Amino acid sequence: MTADPGPDRGGAAPGGDPPTVGRGGRRRDQAVALGWLVVAWLLLWGDVSWGNVLTGLAIGAAVLFFFPLPSVTFGGRLRPGPLLVLAGTFVGELVSASVHVAAVALRPGYRPRGAIIAVPLRVRTDLNLALTAEVISLVPGTLILDIDRTRGVLYVHVLDVRGPEDLTGSRDRVLAVERRIVRAVGSPTEVRQLDTEPVERRNHP
Secondary structure, three states: OEOOOOOOOOOOOOOOOOOOOOHHHHHHHHHHHHHHHHHHHHHHHOOOOHHHHHHHHHHHHHHHHHOOOOOOOOOOOOOHHHHHHHHHHHHHHHHHHHHHHHHHHHOOOOOOOOEEEEEEOOOOOHHHHHHHHHHHHHOOOEEEEEEEOOOOEEEEEEOOOOOHHHHHHHHHHHHHHHHHHHHHHOOHHHHHHOOOOHHHHHHOO
16 A cells, blocks of 8 residues: 655755855764764664763764765754654654554454555755654654655655555654654754645645
8 A cells, every 4th residue: 555645846955055064064064963873873772871872973983984975964953842842752652653563463363554655844955854764763663665855755664554544644743753853953944844835735645
């Protein structure tokens, strides 16, 4: 079962060409990327310790050195309140999804149906695509299969789909994750983009 991705949003990300990144900005971006790699490493291990932090720093530095990514400029700002909301909501969804997946796995004779949905994001920057995909993949029952970088579309596999309402609910959850991430670390312009295309999305659920 698959869901239609909706209309082609095509073209480059809004806002035109990215600003030129100076040496100081490049170092800042690398520091931010290293921090997120360490966070991802700690989440994979499920344990916060000095050993895991130091190992995450070493592996993250090696990844950035040997596999350099294209320059991704961080033009937003950190907002403590929305960051706490993002972290708290993520933990709640992690627990809820884990219980749901466990119940599905333990239900005798039940064969859950999966589906692949295409979710166009409203903020199509590389950073937002990466952060949203990472958070979605860490929640049990959802997995990012592919990313259309040009159109800003995430292709997500979801577990236990029983009807169209589950597809709509899964798409809404992905967009809710994007909203919390952008509000936590996005620029004012990106926050305003969260309210774009409401009519188009209602016409293509």
